[in-house]
Amino acid sequence: MADWDDEWQEDQVVVTPAPRPPQNTRVYRPNPGGSRDNRGYSDRSNWRETRGNDNRSTNWRDQSDRNNPGFRNQGSRDQGFRDQGFRDQGSRDQGFRDQGFRNRRNIPEGNKKTITVPSHKVGRIIGKGGSKIRDLEYESEAKIQIGDSNGALTNITLLGEDASIAKVEDMINSLLEDYKPAVPKVNSCTADNNTSDDFFKSNEAGVEVIDWDKLNAHYEEQQKIRYEQLPPIIKDFYKEDPQVAAMSPKEVKHWRLTNNDIQVKRTFDDKPGLKPIPNPVVTFDQAFQHFPEILEEIRKQGFERPSPIQSQAWPILLRGEDMIGIAQTGTGKTLAFLLPALIHIDGQTVPRDQRDGPTVLILAPTRELALQIEKEVSKYKYKNIKSVCLYGGGDRKEQIKVVAKGVDIVIATPGRLNDLIVTGHLNIINFSYIVLDEADRMLDMGFEPQIRKSLFDVRPDKQVVMTSATWPNGVRRLAESYMKDPIQVNVGSLDLAAVHTVTQQISFVDEDDKEEALYEFIRNMESSDKVIIFCGKKATATHITTELAMRGIEAQSLHGDRDQSDREAALSEMVEGTVNILVATDVASRGIDIKDLTHVVNLDFPRHIEEYVHRVGRTGRAGRTGVSLSFISRKDWGHARELIKILEEANQEVPDELQQMAERFEAMKLRRDKEGGGNRGRGGRGGRGGGRDRGDRFMF
Incomplete structure (x- = not known):
């Protein structure tokens, strides 16, 4: 801030x-x-x-x-x-004309008409970043020029053919109408009740108010009618292989134990009448023998056998069940939900070219992860299935154009998805297979309101998949809201754990000495090494990248202040090996797959221990080994105990200094509790309750 x-x-x-x-x-x-x-x-x-x-x-x-x-x-x-030139930079008035805002379409000017609108409502016409005015011009084929204002009113000039001017004027008038919630009318439930044909009632004071119970019941009834008019969904495509069906419970238990101790259960109550949890498949043929084109695509990728999460997830998803997959990053979760999605798309009763919209929705927390999923989708050429990636920072108009032409899979970040649903370019009711990828990360980033708003109208019989590295209460709430009797697949313990193929190293330094320690590490890198350096702030990432350049060391940066094209170029150069150093914030902690990444450096320790796990997981992927190096300073002592648990779980060395940090931090908390309850009793930031003093008092 x-x-x-x-x-x-x-x-x-x-x-x-x-x-x-x-x-x-x-x-x-x-x-x-x-x-x-x-x-x-x-x-x-x-x-x-x-x-x-x-x-x-x-x-x-x-x-x-x-x-x-x-x-x-x-x-x-x-x-x-x-x-x-103030308006040349993007003003809503003259700048749109001067800077080429209007040049995106050759609209003949034709006639001209000037209307006046209340000045405080001009923003409704322009929209965020000019998005609404672009849509108005595109749909009406007229020009809109925002003119001068006399204070209360603003002149707006409409140019084009008569029909175009009339159309855009109607659209503008609709935008300017103040929202008034419409109360639907229903027929009277009883013949002798002449006043019950609406949704109002008189309260105890005799004031007429909305009868919410009646209104909600009517809404539920209308939604039920609407859902019944939708084409049915086919979700069960699974034909169990005889060898898989013949596995005894003992064999299944042994296989799950020896494959990262997989735990499988119904997430909520195991209701009577539900099918038993299917046995895992061991080979690709056992899962997709009835889909030879899928098998062919898998063989093209050179995979030898399914990963543990894939072995257990494919029978569940092909059978049409909802599933929650909890596994560490880099374990093959994307392919686990992707291949059943391809089969789901092709197997519906309505031909793809006759459907009202896309069939599969994959939500991801960051642009990088969304683009990574799109890249994975593009590897599998099955039945000419098409996909689009929707994310903020991309060309919105071009994304809308691709959606309008017809796609089967939408991969999106929550913000852009919500934008296109609200503006009517997508209808959530058309999606029958929905994936919430990295659900815990989406909640950490504050996307829960946007997710719930986007999924408000989703059809109740859809199939839902959630993936997550952890199982916090927020993810559980989402599962309860949108999933029906889901099966939960935990690969490994539910406790937070880092990838075991990574050697985790801890270096204790003063805050002011971190940069020099980083440069010393870089000087000692081998020519074949690749490293991501994680920083806590965008400004720090920019500073480190600049300092490296001044020292003659080539590096790229990846953070939220960079344009999307620059972010994609930075990642591409790392993947291709053009540069070996990427300086990034936590936008790179998930969804980044650089197969030959050898090191991760935490210049700044993350604010949440979950992000530490995800940062570490950028290396040591797909069975390879890697090294993570974390610089720890006095201000990080609050994370010491959690970090010790992760190191111990991965059989890593726990430095004595880290144990001392944890003990001193816990002693401080106990002392403050006795003194009156922490910061609130000591005056917030100042004095003994202040954050700066807390760090200075710790010595190691």
Whole structure:
């Protein structure tokens, strides 16, 4: 937040009502007296008098702006913004025309019509980032020009053919209408009740209010009718192999134990009448012998046998069950839900070219993971199935165009999915196979409201898959909301654990010495080594990348402030081996698959221990080995006990200093509890309750 605030303050345009020189130069006049009123006005004591009128409300604009072009060129908030390029940077008015905003379509101007709208509603026409005005022009084939405002009203000019102008005017009028919740009418339930044909009732005070019970019952009834009109879903495509069916319970238990101790159960109550949990498949043929084209695609990838999560997930998903897959990153979860999705798409009763929309939805927390899934989907050429990746930062118009042409799989981040559903470009009711990938990460990033809003209208008989590395309460809530009798597959313990093929190293350094320790590590790298350096802030990632460049070390960066094209290029260069060092924030902790990555360096320890596990999981993937190095300073002592558990679970060495950090932190918490309950009793940030003092008091 602090970084953002700094950037915001730096970008402010300071408008001073003083005259400026006519030249396009900036003149600094010192003010020895430091008077705020005289600042920047040199020796003129009364700037209004120099204009011949002391009427502040009119003359400084009318005379200075109109008669002094230099003042306009320096940034007047009126005409000067248009002249000097303020609107060329994206203003909703002249800048759209000057900067090529309108040039995306060759719309003949034809006739012209000017309408007025309330100024406070102009934003509804423009939309976020100009998205709504683009849609209006695209759909109506008319031009829209936002004109001048007199305060309460703003002029809007419509250009084009008569039919286009009429269409866009109707669309604008619809946007300007204030929302009024419509209460649906129903027929009277009884013949003698003449006042029960609506959803209102009188309360105890005699005031007419909405009868919510009746309204909700009506809504449920209408939704039920709507769902019944949808084509049925076929979800069961599984024909169990005789060898799999013949496995005894003892054999199944032994196989699960020897394959990362897989635990399989019904997540919630095991209701009577549910099918037993299917046995795992051991080979690709046992899972897909009835789908030879799928088998052919698998063989093209060179896989020898299914991973543990795939062996147990495929029988469950092919049978049409909902499933929650909890496994460490890099264990093959994507392929576990992808191949059944391809079969699900092809196996429905309605031909693909006659469906109202896509069939499969895959939600991912980050752009990088969404693009990684799309890359995985593109490897499997099955029945000419098409996919699209929808994410913020991508070309929205192009994404909408691809969706409109027809796709079978939508891979999306929650924000962009919600955007296209709200604007009517996607209808969630058409999806019958839904995947929430890395559900715990989506909740950590605050996407739960957007997920619930997007899935509000989802059909009740859909098939849902959730994957997660952990099983927090938020993920459990999502499962309860959208899944029906799901089967939970845990690969390994539910306790947080890092990949066992990674050697975890801990280095204790002062905060100020971290950078030099990092550069020493880089100097000692082998030419074949590849490393991701994780930073806690975007500014830190940029700083480290710049410092490496100044030292003659080539590196790339990946964080949220970079354009999407730059982020994709950075990742591509790492994958291809053009660069061997990637400096990143936690946007790279999930969904990044660099097969030959040898090292992960935690320059800053993550805020949540779950992110540590995911960072470590970027290396040591697919059976390979790797090394993670974490720099620990005094301020990280709150994570010491959790880190010890992860190190012990992976049979890693636990440094004595880490044990001491954990013990001192726990002793501090006990002492504060006795003294009055931590920070709240000690004055927040200051004194003994302050975060800075807490770190300084710890010595090791």
